[in-house]
Amino acid sequence: MGSISTLTQTAVTLTDQAYAALRMDILNGKLKPGFKLRVEHLKGLYGTGASPIREALSRLTGDGLVHAEGRRGFRVGRVSRSELFDITKMRTLLECHALKESIDKGDDAWEAGIMAAFYRLSKLDSRLLLASPGEEWEVRHKEFHTSLVSACDSRWLQAHRQNLFDQSERYRRIALSMKNSDRPVPEEHKAIMTATLARDSETACTLIGEHFNRTAEAVSRTALIED
Template identity: 35%
Template sequence: MDNVSEMPSGASSSRIYETLRKDLVRGRFVAGEKLAINALKAHYDVGLSPLREALNKLAAYGLLVQENQRGFSVPRLSREELEDIAHLRLELEGMAFERAVERGDDRWEASLLAAAHRLKRADKTVDKGDVWEQLHTQFHRTLVAPCGSVWLIRFIEQLHDQFDRYRRLGPNPPLIRQALDDQHHELVELALKRDAQAARALMDDHIQKSFEVALAHYQQHT
């Protein structure tokens, strides 16, 4: 449980939930690890009630496993799960992006260009750490924002968190990372051209490439 994010004293359930969610996605806890409640209380400087509420929410979200009378543990990793997550991303995220391209307005175009600019600037100025990850997440959220379904966006964000548990097991090879970064720019170009079919095809390829990276990381850890 090393290098876990710090929490301010008196943290609320929502704040501890968000901090723990990020730590779980980042891989700050080992897959399969049982979480010690007292250790979490001490490290995050949080009371038992808000901590348990956050842990219950994370279990319902799928980032923790709740065991009857035995507390909480970090979900194990498996190739079958990763393949399932990637398949669902292809289906849901591809559909959402296709809808977004068809329905997005001028404000969406402006937001997309801004998100892409921030991400591209970060590609050149920062390591692929937390700052880049936040901008990357915001970029992908913006891509699908006008799809017209709140639930679809919720499912996609949940899949991203699960997928990132695998993707962030290790650094991406430079050539693959560059190819994925280039595709971000190409996705924006196709969105602005309103070419929904080509946009979805490129999104599918982007997710597939990301899956191959995540699978390689998983195999290195098994």
């Protein structure tokens, strides 16, 4: 029994590792939209077996990041302007719902978490002047947006919100080669934080929607996104 359990745990671990590595490389643009995902190539690239790779690709298909082509295998999901704006619309709806619930339920620890996340992000905001702000900024940016809705206790809402966040970040990262230094993103984040801490749900949701839509508009103007 012990050996079977160990083998099962090892298989799950290898699949999780392959899934996490593939997901990260798709989200950060290392694996380009439409790229053919050949199992043999991926085995060498990630140093694991065929079974964990296939399981990971199946999971990523469920996430909408990979497209299954029947017997022809898998490709990285393509990107389009119509999908970008659809993602943005749904993301805004879920984000506002989670934000309103967090504003209603959030306590002092929630407020402190938002302020701490904003402080960590603001220390790195100078990197926005560059074509690529860097992985550390990406982590801090995600932490800030997550902190805003962290008092929402709906597991399903949080899961769907997180998936849409990752989908939209994929688009934004694909378009990072296009500079947008004139946009006052740090000020947008500060305004969202201020309205949230003031428990002003209406203003906070308006600002978060505008924030998401500005990003979508900027990304949609790049030649890398299909019609």
